[in-house]
Amino acid sequence: MTQLEEIRKYMEKYREETLAIARKVWEYAELPFDEHKSAALYKEALTAQGFEIEDGLAGIPTAFLARCKVGSGKPVFGLLAEYDALDTLSQEAGLTVRKPVKEGAPGHGCGHNLLGAACYASALAARDYLRDNGLDGTVIFFGCPAEEGAGSKQFIARAGYFDDVDFCYTWHPSTHNEVGNNGSVAIMGANFSFEGIASHAGGSPHLGRSALDAAELMNIGVQFLREHMIDQARVHYAFTNAGGTAPNVVQDHAALKYEVRAPHVSQMKELFDRVVHIARGAAEMTETKMDYEITMAFSDYVGNPALSEMLSDCMVECGAPVWEEADYQMARDMLKSYNEATLTSIRASLAEEFGPERVEELLKKPLHSELNTYERVKNPVYRSGSTDVGDVAYATPTTTLNIATSCLGNVGHSWQNTSFCGSQIGMKGMLKAAEILALACVRTAQDPALIEKAKKELLAKNGGHYTCPLPDDVLPPVGKY
Numbered sequence: 001m002t003q004l005e006e007i008r009k010y011m012e013k014y015r016e017e018t019l020a021i022a023r024k025v026w027e028y029a030e031l032p033f034d035e036h037k038s039a040a041l042y043k044e045a046l047t048a049q050g051f052e053i054e055d056g057l058a059g060i061p062t063a064f065l066a067r068c069k070v071g072s073g074k075p076v077f078g079l080l081a082e083y084d085a086l087d088t089l090s091q092e093a094g095l096t097v098r099k100p101v102k103e104g105a106p107g108h109g110c111g112h113n114l115l116g117a118a119c120y121a122s123a124l125a126a127r128d129y130l131r132d133n134g135l136d137g138t139v140i141f142f143g144c145p146a147e148e149g150a151g152s153k154q155f156i157a158r159a160g161y162f163d164d165v166d167f168c169y170t171w172h173p174s175t176h177n178e179v180g181n182n183g184s185v186a187i188m189g190a191n192f193s194f195e196g197i198a199s200h201a202g203g204s205p206h207l208g209r210s211a212l213d214a215a216e217l218m219n220i221g222v223q224f225l226r227e228h229m230i231d232q233a234r235v236h237y238a239f240t241n242a243g244g245t246a247p248n249v250v251q252d253h254a255a256l257k258y259e260v261r262a263p264h265v266s267q268m269k270e271l272f273d274r275v276v277h278i279a280r281g282a283a284e285m286t287e288t289k290m291d292y293e294i295t296m297a298f299s300d301y302v303g304n305p306a307l308s309e310m311l312s313d314c315m316v317e318c319g320a321p322v323w324e325e326a327d328y329q330m331a332r333d334m335l336k337s338y339n340e341a342t343l344t345s346i347r348a349s350l351a352e353e354f355g356p357e358r359v360e361e362l363l364k365k366p367l368h369s370e371l372n373t374y375e376r377v378k379n380p381v382y383r384s385g386s387t388d389v390g391d392v393a394y395a396t397p398t399t400t401l402n403i404a405t406s407c408l409g410n411v412g413h414s415w416q417n418t419s420f421c422g423s424q425i426g427m428k429g430m431l432k433a434a435e436i437l438a439l440a441c442v443r444t445a446q447d448p449a450l451i452e453k454a455k456k457e458l459l460a461k462n463g464g465h466y467t468c469p470l471p472d473d474v475l476p477p478v479g480k481y
């Protein structure tokens with residue numbers, strides 16, 4: 001029996017249970033830091049499989065790890081599971097028209113129900129493989145909540161849980177099968193508040209000091225800043241408190257939420273400092289008081305090159321998910337749910353990626369069946385999304401996989417994605433991801449030279465230790481983010 005055949009045997013053994021978990025977590029659809037039922041489901045299942053639980057990591061009630069030691073217990077490797085959902089994206093599974101299970105309720109529009117379940121199956125398969133072959137290693141399933149909120153992995157990394165981990169693998173549900181060479185950018189979020197003096201806006205305007213003016217001036221300052229920042233940087237903001245609804249009162253308080261993104265954590269921090277300077281300037285101009293509180297931050301993510309090569313080879317060996325006519329039918333119907341502008345953009349991106357001559361063929365069978373393998377590049381492109389996996393990748397060699405769980409062109413964080421992630425398409429992608437991750441785990445665990453190489457690459461990146469982008473006094477904002 002080949003190594004892959006053996007992994008497939010274990011995958012078969014855990015198939016039904018894994019599908020049931022993916023479905024259950026999809027139904028729970030719990031918001032960031034509120035994933036109590038989902039976390040409990042995993043902890044119970046992993047305990048029953050002989051894993052030891054360490055609960056409440058880094059002071060986060062829904063963060064945990066489950067550890068299983070085989071033989072000498074070395075090397076130690078982790079799988080990074082997520083299970084949080086997104087607000088308002090409730091949607092019936094497998095349906096291609098909008099129909100929430102419960103109006104306004106959360107839904108798994110990012111597929112984290114699949115993400116965690118695949119990590120579960122691969123943790124079990126990898127453990128069984130090591131045990132049945134008389135090999136050594138420790139498998140750790142990291143239960144990481146709130147990826148869609150303030151994140152948790154940076155807090156778990158800061159608390160040192162990855163210090164003795166030799167490598168980590170994870171994946172994300174996607175429209176494509178790939179081990180990418182792209183990165184994702186670093187991000188920092190903060191609340192800014194201004195305090196002024198209230199007064200009668202008509203009778204005694206000269207006695208008032210407007211916090212709302214300060215907030216508006218801060219935004220204007222940031223608009224001017226945009227011309228003087230690097231192309232890949234982004235600054236987003238939202239009013240969280242505009243000081244009330246009475247124009248005849250000079251507003252004595254106002255608050256905003258800002259998010260700053262840039263490719264590298266150092267660039268992001270520099271840009272964030274410039275935003276703080278602008279906020280100070282706005283307070284000075286209006287004689288108000290400014291205060292700010294950093295609420296979240298993720299490091300940039302780039303996969304560890306040595307591990308990415310291994311993961312890519314395993315993906316090639318396992319192959320892409322096998323789609324049936326019913327899957328293509330659902331994918332075609334789902335594309336029809338998008339408006340003309342989105343469809344035009346989907347066609348354009350298919351033409352750019354696959355060549356204009358293939359667009360019609362792909363729209364007939366809009367599920368990715370090819371494999372985008374990893375290539376080493378000197379300067380990875382940083383796409384403007386952010387993930388707390390970036391922090392783990394600064395703490396221990398880590399890389400991630402994408403496997404198709406929705407149609408080509410599908411928009412992330414959408415009701416369409418909730419539908420796919422509860423459907424047969426999502427489940428097929430999930431099982432394929434689990435197989436690839438399990439194979440990569442056992443191969444890497446048996447390859448000390450590869451682990452050494454991956455660690456050298458990490459050393460060049462982090463200088464020997466993980467530095468959390470958050471100040472030490474910023475604690476996980478459980479229940480308040």
Ligand SMILES: [Zn+2]
Nearest residue numbers: 110112147172
């Ligand atoms: Zn996600």
